[in-house]
Amino acid sequence: HQIWNWRLLNKIDDYFAPNYLCNTSTNRKLYGLGDYKAYILSLLAAFPDAAVNVDHICWLGSEAAGYRVATRWTLQGTHEGPGVYGEPTGKRIRLMGITHQLIQGGKFVREWTAFDEFALLKQLVAPGTRPAPDVSNS
Numbered sequence: 001h002q003i004w005n006w007r008l009l010n011k012i013d014d015y016f017a018p019n020y021l022c023n024t025s026t027n028r029k030l031y032g033l034g035d036y037k038a039y040i041l042s043l044l045a046a047f048p049d050a051a052v053n054v055d056h057i058c059w060l061g062s063e064a065a066g067y068r069v070a071t072r073w074t075l076q077g078t079h080e081g082p083g084v085y086g087e088p089t090g091k092r093i094r095l096m097g098i099t100h101q102l103i104q105g106g107k108f109v110r111e112w113t114a115f116d117e118f119a120l121l122k123q124l125v126a127p128g129t130r131p132a133p134d135v136s137n138s
Contacts, residue, residue, distance in 0.1 A: 004052040022111040047077030066104040
């Protein structure tokens with residue numbers, strides 16, 4: 001919440017281990033805090049008003065053994081900046097996802113995040129803006 005909704009990226013250093021490994025949609029792997037910060041900044045650049053809501057969270061474990069956490073979340077925002085999803089469209093998006101994390105020694109050390117990137121792209125493409133199919137025989 002502090003990182004995504006309050007934009008306190010400095011909290012990443014407090015909550016995440018230096019060797020943090022994040023596996024996210026489309027088989028992206030982020031190694032270390034620098035990669036993770038760059039990933040969040042790229043999403044916030046494309047969706048500057050992005051807000052994340054935690055819909056449900058479950059966990060198990062102990063301080064000694066570590067904790068495994070599962071979080072179902074929703075991100076909403078407006079595509080107002082350029083980035084991996086192309087030039088700004090001005091469209092509002094709603095993205096649902098799930099994140100599993102491993103916490104050891106009081107810090108997040110590993111993450112697996114999944115969201116439907118195709119559903120996100122569909123929200124950004126306006127009807128009628130797709131290129132017409134080439135029907136020529138040449």
